[in-house]
Amino acid sequence: MKKDIQIPKVEDVYVAVVNEYNDIYKTQDWNAYIINDKNVDLDMVIIVTSGYSEDKKTATFRKKIDKLPKKSYAKIELMQEALFTINNAFKVSFFEGNTMFDKTYLFRKNTINFKALQTIPLMDVKGVLVK
Numbered sequence: 721m722k723k724d725i726q727i728p729k730v731e732d733v734y735v736a737v738v739n740e741y742n743d744i745y746k747t748q749d750w751n752a753y754i755i756n757d758k759n760v761d762l763d764m765v766i767i768v769t770s771g772y773s774e775d776k777k778t779a780t781f782r783k784k785i786d787k788l789p790k791k792s793y794a795k796i797e798l799m800q801e802a803l804f805t806i807n808n809a810f811k812v813s814f815f816e817g818n819t820m821f822d823k824t825y826l827f828r829k830n831t832i833n834f835k836a837l838q839t840i841p842l843m844d845v846k847g848v849l850v851k
Contacts, residue, residue, distance in 0.1 A: 728821055732757040735810045735825040736840045737799060737832050738847035750804075750832070752796040754788065754812065757841050762788040765814040767796055773806040773829060788814070793842055804832045810850075825850040 734755040742749045752769070756762050765785040771778035785794055796810070810825040827850060837846040 728819060730812075730821045730823040733762070733812065733814070733821075733823070734841065734849055734851050735796070735812065735827075736793075736843070736847045736849045737827065738840060738843065738845050739834070739837070740845065750799045750801060752799055752810065753793045753840075753843070753847075754785070754796055754810075755793040755840070755842055756788045756790060758816070759790050760816055761790050763815040765794075765812065768811040769797065769809065771803050771806045771808045776806055778803065778806070791842060799832075805829055808832070 808827040813822045
């Protein structure tokens, strides 16, 4: 039975953590985004995030996006810098047509930092990207 289950590979969907200026509070904030670099819309996007280390664990956060249009992105959450010293997992599930996709994006501890910044697809900003 297990050999009959087809799990399609997720391509052109990313999670990025971006450092950006918050005009309302006049602060530099780290925000997590989901990026749809595909040429099709994604439906029923479910994102479950949590942080963990050997001796710490954060609460679980869930977010649902009904539709993420092609070549677009959406904010997932604000991230506090204290979380960067632990692993941060983003479990993403979505439908493309009638097919369900699922992938876990992992930011390992201490990998979100200014030295790791790179250009983020579609956003024209610098951040840390997991493909």
